[in-house]
Amino acid sequence: MEDDPDFAEGARRLFAGPIEFLKSAPELKFLPDATVPEIAFAGRSNVGKSSLLNALTNRKTLARTSNTPGRTQELNFFDVGKPVKIRLVDMPGYGFAEAPKDMVQRWRVLINDYLRGRQVLKRTLVLVDARHGLKDVDREVMTMLDKAAVSYNVVLTKADKIKASALDATLDWVRLEAAKHPASHPILFATSSETGMGIAELRTALLEAALI
Ligand code: GDP
Numbered sequence: 001m002e003d004d005p006d007f008a009e010g011a012r013r014l015f016a017g018p019i020e021f022l023k024s025a026p027e028l029k030f031l032p033d034a035t036v037p038e039i040a041f042a043g044r045s046n047v048g049k050s051s052l053l054n055a056l057t058n059r060k061t062l063a064r065t066s067n068t069p070g071r072t073q074e075l076n077f078f079d080v081g082k083p084v085k086i087r088l089v090d091m092p093g094y095g096f097a098e099a100p101k102d103m104v105q106r107w108r109v110l111i112n113d114y115l116r117g118r119q120v121l122k123r124t125l126v127l128v129d130a131r132h133g134l135k136d137v138d139r140e141v142m143t144m145l146d147k148a149a150v151s152y153n154v155v156l157t158k159a160d161k162i163k164a165s166a167l168d169a170t171l172d173w174v175r176l177e178a179a180k181h182p183a184s185h186p187i188l189f190a191t192s193s194e195t196g197m198g199i200a201e202l203r204t205a206l207l208e209a210a211l212i
Contacts, residue, residue, distance in 0.1 A: 011207040012200060014081050019057050022077040022087070028113040032077055034120040036087045037210035040150075042111075042141055043127030045093030048157035051193035052127065053078075053090060056203055063090055073106050075114060086210045089114075089121075095137035108144075115148035123151055123185070123209035125202075130156040130190060133170045134177060146183045151209075153185045154178050155202065160192040 025031045043049045050063035062078060076090040091114075094107055115121065124145055128138055134154075145152050154174055159167055167190055178184040187205065191198035 007207070008200065008204045011204040014085060014207060015057055015203050017080075018082040019059065019062065020079050021062070022079045024074040024076050025114075026074040027110070031075070031114065032087070034118060036079070036084050036120060038077075038087045038089050038118070038121045039206050039210060040089040040091055040114075040121060040124040041127065042091045042124055042152075043093060043157070044095035044129070044135065044137060047093070047127045047129050048193055049090065049093060049127050052155070052157060052191060053088065055191075055193035055196065055199050056206075057088075073103065073110055075110070086206065087120075094141065095135065112144065112148070115145070115150055118150075121150055122212060123153065123206065125155045126152050127155050127157050128174065130159045130167055130170055131162055133174050142178070142181050142184065146181050149183055151183055151185055153187060153189060153205070155189045155191055155198075157191055157193070159190040159197055160194045 022032060023030065041049050041053060053063040054060060057078070057080070063076070073092045075092070078088040078090070080086040080088060091111060092107060094104075096103075126138060126142060126145070128134055142152070156167070156170065156174070162170075171188055171190060175186075175188050178188065179186065189198050189202050189205070191202060193199070
């Protein structure tokens with residue numbers, strides 16, 4: 001489907017059309033009914049998650065950029081399409097060096113609660129800064145997703161910040177490492193919210209994942 005130009009055009013149109021913030025869920029009981037395929041976005045704080053959400057949806061301020069460590073830990077849900085075709089789930093950023101232990105624990109509980117038995121969750125994107133590659137916190141999250149049997153793609157962000165040769169090298173080693181994780185999808189993406197690199201491909205892949 002990814003190579004089908006009509007399908008790619010359908011994905012482009014979907015993300016260019018109506019997109020609405022649905023709700024925030026600080027706890028499991030506030031989750032929306034599981035009626036629409038969901039795609040979740042995870043990543044270390046400052047990885048470029050809000051910028052990627054905005055680039056994918058062609059909006060400047062759908063997701064708020066530059067989250068601060070003190071910010072509430074909640075899942076934010078966005079409905080794509082009218083009628084809704086895909087629900088995007090913005091997970092709270094992780095990996096603040098100075099994050100207090102109870103906040104890290106709260107993140108784990110919220111995410112694990114969400115992941116558990118969420119059959120409409122079709123794919124998670126684990127965002128990783130192209131300049132750094134995987135860090136231990138990313139590996140922990142990937143292991144969490146493996147355990148929950150939630151399929152995920154590693155997506156490199158801020159690819160415009162490094163040379164093509166360095167990007168290729170990072171893609172190679174991250175791909176090798178991701179392949180050892182049972183729930184990791186073999187396709188990696190290199191993206192830039194600044195230049196638009198990889199954004200159209202990612203839209204198509206998300207629509208495809210949602211329709212499986
Ligand atoms: P979040 O905390 O993961 O939501 O990260 P943000 O989206 O707020 O981005 C963190 C910082 O990285 C901001 O200053 C962004 O402008 C910058 N940034 C995000 N994506 C890109 C990108 O693709 N290229 C470049 N050059 N900067 C980016």
